[in-house]
Amino acid sequence: MKHIPRKRFGQHFLADEGIIDAIVREIAPRPGDPMVEIGPGLAALTQPLVERLGHLTVVELDRDLAARLRSHGQLRVIESDVLKVDFGALAQELAPGQDAALRVVGNLPYNISTPILFHLLAFAGRIADQHFMLQKEVIDRMVAAPATADYGRLSVMLQWRYAMENVLFVPPESFDPPPRVDSAVVRMVPRAQPAPVRPPLLEELVQTAFSQRRKLLRHTLGKWLDAKGFAGNFDTQRRAEEVPVDEYVALALELP
Known part of the structure; x- marks a missing residue:
């Protein structure tokens, strides 16, 4: 049939x-x-x-x-x-x-x-x-x-x-x-040895970054980082699509 x-x-x-x-x-x-x-x-x-x-x-x-x-x-x-x-x-x-x-x-x-x-x-x-x-x-x-x-x-x-x-x-x-x-x-x-990030944190970070693709990251990810108490250096004068994967991963590793 x-x-x-x-x-x-x-x-x-x-x-x-x-x-x-x-x-x-x-x-x-x-x-x-x-x-x-x-x-x-x-x-x-x-x-x-x-x-x-x-x-x-x-x-x-x-x-x-x-x-x-x-x-x-x-x-x-x-x-x-x-x-x-x-x-x-x-x-x-x-x-x-x-x-x-x-x-x-x-x-x-x-x-x-x-x-x-x-x-x-x-x-x-x-x-x-x-x-x-x-x-x-x-x-x-x-x-x-x-x-x-x-x-x-x-x-x-x-x-x-x-x-x-x-x-x-x-x-x-x-x-x-x-x-x-x-x-x-x-x-x-x-990958045999991926960076040891917490997947939910990386996903939240990336989702926030790409939530408004056309805006600079200071309007989206920048505010999210401030709320997290992030005190490190990350250039938010870019759009989400300009940031390489390894920079997003490195940022996730820096967060508490």
Whole structure:
């Protein structure tokens, strides 16, 4: 029975064999790798992955798709909202005793891709790498350099924790049904020794800085720093997009 894509889940199923092969090459799965796939859908990427891995854990919210996937003998199916999945516990289960071992892949639903990225941020210490297909404009923001229009909160929060690379362009016609946007594949490798900032503090700092992009930081971040009792030196005569990631991180480390 043909599965009808569900708009509420943001379902667009990958159907281009050439693109699928290219994504698998970028992921480079090896037999026995502890890997989790988010949103396997109709298993277009799942099947070539599991053929190389031997076994694969998948997270699928759609109960009809989850039921189909359970019939595959080499898959373990977690029927759940991915935002409720404890990837730290999964890493401990799939790669006990190994640090930064879990590999995570997926075609992320466009409507919740950013919340998924922030959810995974908390588990980056147990993850070896992540390969995600996303809306191209989201990846452009993820990898953006300072002083560009795409540089923002997402750029800073993710670049602090990951080295990232846009590795593949995916046109709309690669999907069924075709989305109205271009897609791309990003590789995310957690940094081995990230600066030991408190993520909630860095997120609050960055969110405040970019809350009014066109204004100088003295109107936003400057007032926030004053309220925190910050007595250090930080140039607030700039706009948020002019400040490199390492300066935001250094500022977060100085705060009480």
